[in-house]
Amino acid sequence: MVVGVGGSSFAAELARMSPMTGGVVPITTEELAGRVAKAQTMLRAQGIEALYLDTSTSLRYFTGIALGLTERLHGAVIPAEGEIAYLSPAFEEPKTRAMLRFGGDVRVWEEHEDPTALVIETVRSLGYQKGTLAIDPATPFTTFDGLRRAGNSFSFVNAVSITAACRQVKSAAEIALMQVAMDITLEVQKAAARGLAPGMTTTEVQGFLDAAHRKLGAVPGSRAVQFGEATAYPHGVPYPQTLADGDMVLIDTGGFVEGYRSDITRTYVFGDPTPRQREIWELERRAQMAAFEAAVLGAPCEAMDAAARGVIAAGGFSPDYATPGLPHRTGHGIGMDVHEEAYIVRGNKTPLVAGMCFSDEPTICIYGEFGVRLEDAIYMTESGARWFTAPCPSVDDPFGAVAA
Numbered sequence: 001m002v003v004g005v006g007g008s009s010f011a012a013e014l015a016r017m018s019p020m021t022g023g024v025v026p027i028t029t030e031e032l033a034g035r036v037a038k039a040q041t042m043l044r045a046q047g048i049e050a051l052y053l054d055t056s057t058s059l060r061y062f063t064g065i066a067l068g069l070t071e072r073l074h075g076a077v078i079p080a081e082g083e084i085a086y087l088s089p090a091f092e093e094p095k096t097r098a099m100l101r102f103g104g105d106v107r108v109w110e111e112h113e114d115p116t117a118l119v120i121e122t123v124r125s126l127g128y129q130k131g132t133l134a135i136d137p138a139t140p141f142t143t144f145d146g147l148r149r150a151g152n153s154f155s156f157v158n159a160v161s162i163t164a165a166c167r168q169v170k171s172a173a174e175i176a177l178m179q180v181a182m183d184i185t186l187e188v189q190k191a192a193a194r195g196l197a198p199g200m201t202t203t204e205v206q207g208f209l210d211a212a213h214r215k216l217g218a219v220p221g222s223r224a225v226q227f228g229e230a231t232a233y234p235h236g237v238p239y240p241q242t243l244a245d246g247d248m249v250l251i252d253t254g255g256f257v258e259g260y261r262s263d264i265t266r267t268y269v270f271g272d273p274t275p276r277q278r279e280i281w282e283l284e285r286r287a288q289m290a291a292f293e294a295a296v297l298g299a300p301c302e303a304m305d306a307a308a309r310g311v312i313a314a315g316g317f318s319p320d321y322a323t324p325g326l327p328h329r330t331g332h333g334i335g336m337d338v339h340e341e342a343y344i345v346r347g348n349k350t351p352l353v354a355g356m357c358f359s360d361e362p363t364i365c366i367y368g369e370f371g372v373r374l375e376d377a378i379y380m381t382e383s384g385a386r387w388f389t390a391p392c393p394s395v396d397d398p399f400g401a402v403a404a
Contacts, residue, residue, distance in 0.1 A: 021217035049131035056138035073115035116146030134159035164341035169355035181262035218255030232371035265375030295385035308362035
């Protein structure tokens with residue numbers, strides 16, 4: 001398939017879409033309770049009295065409560081022993097109780113009161129007068145500052161040693177939700193390629209990506225669209241571009257299914273590739289495959305980065321972070337957040353284990369010319385690495401002739 005000759009349109013693509021989420025099974029209450037129990041085991045092993053969860057994806061991970069961050073404190077306290085306690089503004093208590101999946105201990109604060117003092121009071125009421133509190137790494141500094149002032153008998157540590165350790169190893173149920181999200185986003189990518197037309201703007205494509213994710217049953221997430229020279233910039237440029245024949249096209253997008261993310265990037269040429277575009281695209285494909293082949297159980301995360309970077313360096317580019325070359329890590333963990341532990345980067349000695357999920361996305365950036373990024377996510381099984389979505393076969397046929 002040469003992109004740009006499909007004769008489709010975004011309207012036609014949307015018209016033929018229908019939801020792909022019919023068989024989705026949400027995370028069960030039993031699994032949520034098991035996560036809390038695991039966190040409590042880790043708290044005791046690390047000599048920590050309690051874990052404070054702010055309004056974050058970790059709150060949803062452990063409790064199933066999904067809330068947006070505001071200036072009003074919502075959260076939960078998981079003690080090393082005993083039942084979880086929830087924290088809520090008093091006027092939001094009925095809503096909070098309606099969201100509970102398990103437990104029933106809800107502590108409230110009035111508008112004129114200090115909610116961080118309530119957090120510390122809650123910890124003390126659960127039997128811990130002093131010791132160490134683990135603080136959700138997503139906690140705003142103003143909240144942490146209040147906790148520190150109210151809890152002068154406690155010391156505080158970053159809870160990443162608990163939250164990341166729990167979240168970076170996914171269950172079968174989590175991987176199943178991510179698979180649905182990835183399948184949806186791949187369909188969105190294919191539809192976007194079919195619908196491209198000369199003169200189209202990146203803003204128009206972004207609007208389509210959002211609409212297509214919704215039509216297929218996902219909540220839209222990120223959507224970066226770049227044409228031509230702008231594809232050289234990993235996180236895009238602050239202005240729209242207009243599509244022309246021969247442009248490199250980079251679309252990086254994803255969505256949510258039951259709170260779990262997808263993240264897929266496709267780069268191809270609108271029209272016929274030049275020899276230079278073909279050469280760099282193929283080098284990027286080999287780098288992505290080298291990273292995948294290095295994803296071996298027990299190997300450190302950094303091995304994947306080294307493998308991809310070695311291919312790019314052998315192609316005549318920088319072996320480090322200078323451009324032209326690969327200026328960022330090769331990948332990132334993915335789950336409820338688009339970027340989470342474990343990171344595929346030099347220096348990360350964390351061994352790959354079954355259940356880890358992460359992106360494989362080495363990028364070749366040539367400022368002033370173009371860039372190429374191919375991104376697919378991987379999950380580790382007991383028998384090795386598996387792709388969530390099949391990588392691109394070639395620059396001439398980026399989605400496979402049958403699939404497209």
